[in-house]
Amino acid sequence: MNVLTPRELPELFAALAAPGARVLAGGTDLLVRLRADLRQGRKVPSSLVRLDGLEELCGVAREPDGALRLGAATTHAGLLAHPLVRVELPVLAAALADLGSPPIRNMGTLGGNLCTASPAGDTLPPLMVLGASVELASAAGVRRMALADFITGPGRTRLAPGEIVTAVLAPSAREFAVRHFEKVGRRSALAVAVVSLAALLRLDARGKAVEARLAWGSVGPTVWRCPEAEAALLGQRPTLTALKRAAAVVRARVQPIDDLRASAAYRSEVAGNLLLRLAAL
Numbered sequence: 495m496n497v498l499t500p501r502e503l504p505e506l507f508a509a510l511a512a513p514g515a516r517v518l519a520g521g522t523d524l525l526v527r528l529r530a531d532l533r534q535g536r537k538v539p540s541s542l543v544r545l546d547g548l549e550e551l552c553g554v555a556r557e558p559d560g561a562l563r564l565g566a567a568t569t570h571a572g573l574l575a576h577p578l579v580r581v582e583l584p585v586l587a588a589a590l591a592d593l594g595s596p597p598i599r600n601m602g603t604l605g606g607n608l609c610t611a612s613p614a615g616d617t618l619p620p621l622m623v624l625g626a627s628v629e630l631a632s633a634a635g636v637r638r639m640a641l642a643d644f645i646t647g648p649g650r651t652r653l654a655p656g657e658i659v660t661a662v663l664a665p666s667a668r669e670f671a672v673r674h675f676e677k678v679g680r681r682s683a684l685a686v687a688v689v690s691l692a693a694l695l696r697l698d699a700r701g702k703a704v705e706a707r708l709a710w711g712s713v714g715p716t717v718w719r720c721p722e723a724e725a726a727l728l729g730q731r732p733t734l735t736a737l738k739r740a741a742a743v744v745r746a747r748v749q750p751i752d753d754l755r756a757s758a759a760y761r762s763e764v765a766g767n768l769l770l771r772l773a774a775l
């Protein structure tokens with residue numbers, strides 16, 4: 495298998511045009527899958543095209559509209575160490591701090607997490623509540639789309655053949671007084687989410703919610719939103735009483751599945767309970 499390290503985007507697109515070529519970012523998902531495919535005699539890519547030789551895919555910058563541009567090949571550790579991410583996107587920083595382990599955060603990238611499109615991907619719920627979009631590029635040009643449209647199912651995205659994610663555009667969440675991410679797994683470290691919640695609440699001068707954005711991971715094929723629970727919080731202070739009412743709405747509407755890691759009933763209960771944490775913030 496060839497491993498190529500292009501230094502410029504046109505070189506990358508040419509390499510990806512070869513039949514059976516595949517993008518390799520940090521490799522923390524792909525190499526695990528390739529090893530299993532090799533063991534089971536399944537077809538593997540003819541070449542791996544690395545992203546880490548392309549400077550323009552790495553780092554954090556400010557867009558003209560004020561949003562942050564997060565390079566798709568930036569590692570989780572690189573994002574977490576960046577002051578703009580910590581100050582303006584704390585809900586994402588909280589998820590990154592809990593993603594995998596130090597070696598996984600040093601190798602794994604934001605673009606890889608999105609393109610794997612796992613229902614348990616930790617960066618997905620925070621990026622959804624932030625209203626993030628993705629920038630995609632191929633030899634045919636550049637386009638942008640909302641992250642909510644980009645991920646279409648478990649392991650499925652709207653990436654076209656020969657196309658890569660170059661960046662994530664995330665508006666600042668500074669005006670949201672309540673920002674929270676929490677994941678519940680089967681152990682306290684290196685855990686795959688059984689349920690996760692990302693939440694942003696914007697409060698008025700009296701402490702009442704004027705905007706609520708909630709997104710759960712691992713309770714559906716993609717990130718799950720609950721507009722009815724968001725509506726239940728509007729005009730309310732995030733007290734335990736108000737949050738309990740919204741949590742009941744969540745439990746009534748969420749439709750998770752049973753799998754190896756947890757039962758549907760447990761997931762429903764926890765999806766509601768995670769909201770109650772907002773009372774303590």
Ligand SMILES: Cc1cc2nc3c(=O)[nH]c(=O)nc-3n(C[C@H](O)[C@H](O)[C@H](O)COP(=O)(O)OP(=O)(O)OC[C@H]3O[C@@H](n4cnc5c(N)ncnc54)[C@H](O)[C@@H]3O)c2cc1C
Nearest residue numbers: 519520521522523524594602603605606607609615616659
């Ligand atoms: C031990 C372990 C623990 C883990 N823990 C967690 C966890 O707690 N939370 C979590 O969310 N994930 C976890 N993961 C999964 C994984 O680390 C993350 O999803 C990571 O972000 C993947 O990024 P990567 O750069 O390694 O992607 P890769 O493995 O390099 O690529 C993944 C897929 O995305 C494609 N791809 C990558 N980048 C791009 C791009 N820019 N454009 C187009 N396609 C692209 C690749 O072709 C491949 O199909 C864990 C993995 C391991 C092995």
